[in-house]
Amino acid sequence: MSSPSPSPTTTPAVPVEPKNYLNCETGVRSWLLTRDHKRIGLMFLACVTAALFLGGLFAMLIRIELLTPDETIMSAQTYNRMFTLHGVVMIFLFMIPAIPSGFGNFVLPMMIGAEDVAFPRLNLASWYIYLAGAAFALWGMVHGGADTGWTFYTPYSTTTFTKVVPILLGAFIIGFSSIATGINFIVTVHTMRGPGLTWNKLPLFVWSIYATSIIQVLATPILGITVLLTAIEHAFGFGIFDPAHGGDPVLFQHMFWFYSHPAVYIMVLPAMAVMSEIVPTFARKNIFGYKAIAYSSVGIALVGFFAWGHHLFTSGQSTFNAGVFGVISMIVGVFTAIKVFNWVGTLYKGRIRFSTPFAYFCGFIYLLVFGGMTGVALATVSLDVHWQDTYFVIAHFHFIMVGATLMAFLAALHYWFPKMFGRTYSEGWGLVAASLIILGFNATFIPQFLLGNAGMPRRYWSYPAEFQALNVASTAGASLLAFGFLTILVYLTIALFYGEKVGRNPWGSRGYEWNSPSPPPKHNFDSPQVFDHPPHDYDSEGHEPEMQTEVHGGTEVHGDDGAKR
Amino acid sequence: MAEHVEAHEHGHEEHHPRLQHHFQDMRTQQHAARLGMWLFLATEILLFGGLFCAYSYYRTLFPEAWKECSKHLNRPFGLLETFDLITSSFTMVLAIHFTRIGNRKLSVLMLLATATMGFGFLGLHGYEYYHEWLEGALPGKYYHFEEVTATGAPMFYAVYFLMTGLHSAHVFIGGVVLLVLTYLTAKGNYDASYDHPLDLGGLYWHLVDLIWIFLFPLLYLV
Amino acid sequence: MAHNDHAHTHSARPYILTFMWLCFCTVLTYTLAHKDLGAWSFAIAMAIAAAKGLSVILFFMHLYDQPGPSRLTLAIAFFFVLLVITLTLTDVHTRFPLSLPPGSFRSGNVVPPIQ
Ligand SMILES: [Cu+2]
Numbered sequence: 001m002s003s004p005s006p007s008p009t010t011t012p013a014v015p016v017e018p019k020n021y022l023n024c025e026t027g028v029r030s031w032l033l034t035r036d037h038k039r040i041g042l043m044f045l046a047c048v049t050a051a052l053f054l055g056g057l058f059a060m061l062i063r064i065e066l067l068t069p070d071e072t073i074m075s076a077q078t079y080n081r082m083f084t085l086h087g088v089v090m091i092f093l094f095m096i097p098a099i100p101s102g103f104g105n106f107v108l109p110m111m112i113g114a115e116d117v118a119f120p121r122l123n124l125a126s127w128y129i130y131l132a133g134a135a136f137a138l139w140g141m142v143h144g145g146a147d148t149g150w151t152f153y154t155p156y157s158t159t160t161f162t163k164v165v166p167i168l169l170g171a172f173i174i175g176f177s178s179i180a181t182g183i184n185f186i187v188t189v190h191t192m193r194g195p196g197l198t199w200n201k202l203p204l205f206v207w208s209i210y211a212t213s214i215i216q217v218l219a220t221p222i223l224g225i226t227v228l229l230t231a232i233e234h235a236f237g238f239g240i241f242d243p244a245h246g247g248d249p250v251l252f253q254h255m256f257w258f259y260s261h262p263a264v265y266i267m268v269l270p271a272m273a274v275m276s277e278i279v280p281t282f283a284r285k286n287i288f289g290y291k292a293i294a295y296s297s298v299g300i301a302l303v304g305f306f307a308w309g310h311h312l313f314t315s316g317q318s319t320f321n322a323g324v325f326g327v328i329s330m331i332v333g334v335f336t337a338i339k340v341f342n343w344v345g346t347l348y349k350g351r352i353r354f355s356t357p358f359a360y361f362c363g364f365i366y367l368l369v370f371g372g373m374t375g376v377a378l379a380t381v382s383l384d385v386h387w388q389d390t391y392f393v394i395a396h397f398h399f400i401m402v403g404a405t406l407m408a409f410l411a412a413l414h415y416w417f418p419k420m421f422g423r424t425y426s427e428g429w430g431l432v433a434a435s436l437i438i439l440g441f442n443a444t445f446i447p448q449f450l451l452g453n454a455g456m457p458r459r460y461w462s463y464p465a466e467f468q469a470l471n472v473a474s475t476a477g478a479s480l481l482a483f484g485f486l487t488i489l490v491y492l493t494i495a496l497f498y499g500e501k502v503g504r505n506p507w508g509s510r511g512y513e514w515n516s517p518s519p520p521p522k523h524n525f526d527s528p529q530v531f532d533h534p535p536h537d538y539d540s541e542g543h544e545p546e547m548q549t550e551v552h553g554g555t556e557v558h559g560d561d562g563a564k565r
Numbered sequence: 566m567a568e569h570v571e572a573h574e575h576g577h578e579e580h581h582p583r584l585q586h587h588f589q590d591m592r593t594q595q596h597a598a599r600l601g602m603w604l605f606l607a608t609e610i611l612l613f614g615g616l617f618c619a620y621s622y623y624r625t626l627f628p629e630a631w632k633e634c635s636k637h638l639n640r641p642f643g644l645l646e647t648f649d650l651i652t653s654s655f656t657m658v659l660a661i662h663f664t665r666i667g668n669r670k671l672s673v674l675m676l677l678a679t680a681t682m683g684f685g686f687l688g689l690h691g692y693e694y695y696h697e698w699l700e701g702a703l704p705g706k707y708y709h710f711e712e713v714t715a716t717g718a719p720m721f722y723a724v725y726f727l728m729t730g731l732h733s734a735h736v737f738i739g740g741v742v743l744l745v746l747t748y749l750t751a752k753g754n755y756d757a758s759y760d761h762p763l764d765l766g767g768l769y770w771h772l773v774d775l776i777w778i779f780l781f782p783l784l785y786l787v
Numbered sequence: 788m789a790h791n792d793h794a795h796t797h798s799a800r801p802y803i804l805t806f807m808w809l810c811f812c813t814v815l816t817y818t819l820a821h822k823d824l825g826a827w828s829f830a831i832a833m834a835i836a837a838a839k840g841l842s843v844i845l846f847f848m849h850l851y852d853q854p855g856p857s858r859l860t861l862a863i864a865f866f867f868v869l870l871v872i873t874l875t876l877t878d879v880h881t882r883f884p885l886s887l888p889p890g891s892f893r894s895g896n897v898v899p900p901i902q
Contacts, residue, residue, distance in 0.1 A: 115587040118597045183604045190856055191597040192587070218867050221608045225615035229727070238723045239705025240619065246630075246717040247705075248888050251622050254875045255615055305870065309878070316886035321878040596854065603857040607864035614868035621872050625879050626891035640817075647813050655806040658847050662799050716890030771848045778839045782832040786820035 018526075020422070020519040035120035036522060041106030042420065043127055045413075047134070048102055051093035052409075053485070058086035060482055063444075063475040069465050076461040080147035081162065083459060087150025088167060092174050093134055095405050096263065099270030100216070101126065101181050103412045104209045106420065108185060110513035110520065111203045113194025113529035118187040126180035129173060137170030149459060151260070154241040154252045158233040168231040175220045175227075178266070182216030185209055196531045203511055203535040204293050208273030211297040215262045215269070215304065223259035226252065250316050257308035264401050265304045268368075269297055271408030272339055275361055278411055279343050280536040281509040282358040283350030287536040289342035296335040303332050310379050314388045322381045329379035336372050340365060355507075356430030360411035363438035364404055371400025374449070389459075392452025395445040403441055410437065410488070417492070418506045422518040423499030429491040436484030443477025510537050583759050595761055602765045606772050609735075613776055616728050620783060623724060627717025634713055634721040635787035637702065639693055643785035646689050647777065653682035654774040657743075657767050660750075664760050669750065676747040679770065683740035690733055697722070725784055732780060735773050742766050805846040812839045 021038045031039060062082050065072045074082065109117055117123050140146065144163035148156055157164050189202070189210050202210075229240050230252065239245030241252045280287045287293065309317060309325030343365065352358065374396040378384050387393055418424045447470040452458075456467050463471070505514040510533065516525045588594040624631045660675035701709035704723035746766045749755065755763055816835040824831060845851045850858055879887070 118587075119601060120587070122601075179605075179608050183601050183608075186604060187597050187601045190600055191593050214863075217604055217608055218611060218863065221611035222615045222871065225612050229615075229619075232727070237706045238727065239719055240723050240727065242705065243888050245705045245708070245723070246623070246627060246720040246888050246890065247723075248622070248626070250878070250886075251619060251875065254622075254878070255618060255871070258871050305867065306874075309874065316882065318878050318881035318883065320881035321874065324874075324877075599853065600856055600860070603853075603860045607860050610861075610864040611867060614864075614871060617868060618871045618875055622875055622879060625876060626888060628892060640820075644813070644817050648810070651806065651809045651813065654843060654847055655802060655809075658802045659799060662797075662802065666797055768848055771843055774847075775840050775843050778843065779836050782816055782820070782836050786816065786832055787829075 018517065018521065020517065021522050022421070022519050024522045033124075035116070035124055037105050037109050037117050037120065037123060038420075038520065038524075040123050040127055041102055041104070044097055044105060044130070045102040047127075047130065048094050048098045051089055051134070052098075055086055055090035055094055056482060056485065058082050058089065060478060062086060063478040065461070066463075066471045067468075067475050069468055070462050077147065079461040080459070081141075081145035084146045084149055085141050088137060088146075088171070090402070091150055091263075091267075092137070092171050093130075095267045095402070096174075096178055097130060097181070098405065098409050099274060099412060100185070100209055100212055100266075101130070101177070103274070103416060104185065104212075104270065105181070107416060107513045108206060108209055109188060109192070110516060110524050111206050111511065112189065112192060112197055113512060113525070113531065114188060114192035115523045117184045118192055119184050122180050123184055126177045126184070129180065130177040133170045133173030133175075133177060135170075136173060137167050140164075140166030140170065151256065152227065152230055153256075154230060154233065154249045155243070157230055158237075158241065165231045165234055168227040168234075172224050172227045172231070175224045178216045179220050182213035182220075185213040186217065194529050194531055200291070200294075201531060201534055202294070204276035204287065204290065204297075205273040205511075207294040208269045208276065208297045211301040212266055212269040212273070214298075215266050215301050219259045219262040219266070219305070222255060223263075226255040226259065229255075250312065253312050253315055254308070257311045258305075261308040261311065262301075262304045264397075265300055267401050267405045269300060271364065271404040272297065274408040274412040274415070275343065275364055276339075277509075277511055277536075278357045278361050278415055279346050280538065281415075281507050281511070282353045282355060282361070283347050284353070284508075284538050285346055285350035286539050287342070288345035288348075289338075290534075290536070292338050293342050296338045299335045300332060303328065303335065307332060307379075310384070313381050313384045319381075326379050326381045326384075330376050333372055333376045336368065340369060354431075355414075356425075356427060356434055357411040357415040359431055359434035359438070360407045360414070363434070363441070364407035364411065366438075367399045367403030367407060367441070371396060371398075371403060375400055387452060389457055390452035391448040391456045391458055394458050395448035395452060398445050398448070403445075406437075406441070410434070413488075413492070415507070417495070418502045419513065419516075419518050419520070421496055421499070422501055423495055424502045424506060425491055425495035425499055429487065433484050433487040433491070436480055436487060440477050440480030440482075440484055443480055444474050445477070447471070447474040447477070511535065583761075595764075598761050598765060599768075602768050606768060609772055610776075613728075613731065616724070616731065617779075617783075620724050620728065623717065623720045624787075627715070627720060630713070630715040630717035630721050631787050633715050634702070634718050634725075635785060637700075637710075637713060638725070638785050639696070640785050642689060642693055643781055646686055647781050649682050649686050649689065650774045650777050653679045653686075654771050656682070657770050661760060661763050661767050664750065664755050664763055665757050667757055669753065669756075673747055673751045676743055676750060680740050680743040680747060683736050683743060683770075686736055687733055687740070690729060694726075728780055728784065732773070732776055735776070739766075739770050739773050742769065801846055805842050808842055809839055 021036055025034075031043065034040065061074070062079070065074050065079055065082070105117070105123065109115070140163040143166075146152075146157075146160070146162045146164045146167045148160055148162075148164060152164065152168065157168075189206060193202070229238075232238055233240055233242065239247050241247045241249050243249065276287065276293055307325060307329040309321050310329045313322050313326075343361075374392070378387060378393065378396055414425070414430055451467055451470050451474075454467070456463055502518055504517050506518075507514070512529065512531065512535065515529060584591050584594060588597065656675045656678045660672045660679065663669070663672035663675060697703065701707075701711070702713075702722055703709070703719075704726050705719050708719035708722060710718065710722075743766065746763055750763065812835050816832055819828070819831060819835075844861065850861065
C-alpha cells in the first residue's frame, strides 16, 4: 500500500515519479480484486473493446455474405446465426456497458470530487457479473448459436432448435451488471458530491449518466423477466406466449420493447454525455443552455418510456395504441433537438480546435440529426407500414443508436486517453482514423437507406439481383470502417507505451476531472477539491487553462503540471 | 447491495470503526446504503411488474377462466400464508427495534421467528403445489385439470405458478439472508450505533411481504 | 449517527398498531371476497391491498421518515408498473378482435361481417 505524498516536492536531484493508480499495486491479483473505480473502468473498457471487435467480425462476415445475391461464404442458417450474434454481442456486450460502465466508471467519481463510487465492491461485482453473462452467451454461441435475431421474438424463439436458452440467460445476467452500475451511479451522485457541488453545478456528463442510470434501473428488470419467461417457455413450454394455450406473442413484444426502446437511450444518453463535455472544451466557450441540456436528459429518460409501441405497428397492436405511441415517439425528437440546438449554440463564435475528439463530435451530430429525423419519419404509422422490417430501419437505428454511440465511444477514448494513461497519441493518425470511420460509416449505411426504401427486407440471406450494386457499396463502406478500427487499435497501442507524456490538463479543459494528475493517484486527487467555478466555464477572469503544446506536436518537455505552468 | 461490513483503518480518531474511507461520515454512509437498497427494491418491484402485466393482460382476455380457476385455489391456505408473512414482517421490525434498544437476546429470537415463518411459508406453498400437481392444474401443455375447462385456464395456472414461484424464490433467498443475520446478531455484530445490515435485510423482507399482499387477492380472491 | 436518527422509534407501539391494522384488513378482504359485490369487488380488493401495502411501506419500511430520493424511487417504480400495465391493456381493449387469441373475451362474438 502506498499513498502519494501530498507535500510539494522541492526539485529533487533524481525525480521520483509519484505513484499513480496504474503502478501503485502490480500483479494480476491486484487488478482482479481491485475496488478502484478507475481500474474497474479500464477492465470494462478492455472487455467492451473485445466485444466490439467480435461483433465487428460478425458484421464483416454478414457484409461479405451479402456481396452476391446468393450464397457467398455461408449457408442461410449460418447467416441467421451470424446476424443474431452480431446484434447480441454489439448491444448487450458492447453498446450498453461501453460508455457508462467504462468511461462513466473512470471519470464520474472524479467529476464530482469523490474518492470512489458509493459501493466499490458492488462495482467490481458488476464486472464479474458482466463476465459471467458474457461467458453464458459465448458458450451458447459456440454450441449452436441462435437464429432468432437479437429481438428473440416468440413464437420462433420458443420453438427454434438452436441454443437460445443460454443466450437468453446471458442477457438476463448481464442485465444485473447493468442494474448494479446504475444503482451505484445514482447513489454516488446523490451522496458523494464534493463540498459546494450542487446539482446545478454538476458537469453535464454526470447529468446524462445519471439519467441513463435511471433507465438502467427501471427498465432492465422488465427485460430480465421477459427473457426469463422466454427461456422457461423454450425449456418447459408453460404456454405464456403460445397461442395454442391462449398465450399472446404480442405480449412478448410489449414487454420486450418496454425495455428495449428505453435501452436505445441507455446507449445514446451516454453518447450525449460525452459530447456535452467535448463541445465546450474544443470550442473554448461556456456551454450554451446548461440547464436545457441537463433537464432534457432527464426528459428523454422519462418520455422514452412511453414510446415502446412504435415497434408493434404491424404486429397486431390496436390502431389506437399505434397512434398514441407514434405521437409520443416523435416528442422524444423535441428533447434531442434541444440538445443539438445547444451544442451548435456553444460552437457559435467559439474558438474551435479541430482535434480528434472534435472530429468525432462532427460525425456524431450529423448521424444524430439524420438518424433522428428518419426516426421521426418511422414513427409515422402509415410510413412505417412501408418501411417495417426493411433495411431502412436497419440504417436508421445504425445511424442514431450505433453511430452516435460509436462516435462518442471513440471521442471519449481519445479525449480521456491522456488522463487515463498520462500519454498522448499521434494527432495526425487520430484525424486520419476519424475520417476513415466517419466516411466508412456513411458508405455502409446510406446505401442501406436506399435499399430499404426500395423494399429490401432485413435478415434475408438472398436478394434480387438488382439490389447488388448498393449491397456491394455497403460492404465496401464496412471494410473502410474495419480498416479505421484497426488503425486506431495500432496507434493507440503504440501510444500506450511510447506516446508522449502529458501533464494534468492537456486539452486545457475546465472539467473537474482534469484537476488531478495524469494518470490520477489511487484516491483520485492529490489535494482536496474546491468547486469554485461552474462546469464548462471558459469565461471567468484569472486562470484560463490553455491546450498543452505537446498535444500539437510541440517540443515542450514533460511537465507534471500543464495547467499551472 | 450493502457495503458496510469492512472496517477501515483511518487516520481520524473520531470516526466510527465501520465507516469506509470514501464516505464523509456515518450518516452519509447509511443514507447511501438505504438509497441503494431502495433502488434495488424498485428493480424487484419492476421485475414482478412484468408478471403483473402478464397477469392483467390474460385476466382481461379470459375473465371466466380466472374466476373459475381462482375458486379452485385453496383460499384458507392463502389466508394462512398471508397471516404468516404479515406476522413475520412484524417480528422483523421488532428484531430491529430490540437491537436498537440493546436487547440482543430478544432480537435474535425475533429474527429466528421471522426466518422460521419464512420457511414455514415455503412449506405451506409446497403443499399447495403438491395438490395442484395431483389434480393436473398445471401450466400450458401440462394442464389436464378436469373440473375447469374454460379457455385460458392453462394461462391462469401458468401465471399463477410463475408469480408464486418467483415470489417463493424470493422468500427462500430472504430466509437464508435472515439466518445469516441471526448468526451475526447473536455474535454481537450489531448494536444501537450500527445496524445497517439488519436494516437492509428488513427492507428486503418487507418487500417480499408487500408483493404477497398483492398476490393474495389477485390470485386467490378473484 | 444511527441512534439520533432513530430516537423517536424506540417505542414499538407504531409497529403493533400497524400489525393489528394489517390483520384487520386481511380478514376484511377475505370476508368481502365471499360476498358478491359485482364489478366493485376487484376495485375494493385492490384498494384494501393498496392500503395494506402502503402501511407496510410507511411504517414497517420506515418510508415516512426517509429522505426524498428514497420516496421518489418507490413512487417511480410503482408508476412504471402502472404504465406498462395500462398501455398494454388499452391495446387489448381497442384491438381488432380477430387479432386476439382464440376464445378470449371479444374475439369470438364481435367479428365484423365480411363484405
Ligand atoms: Cu424504439
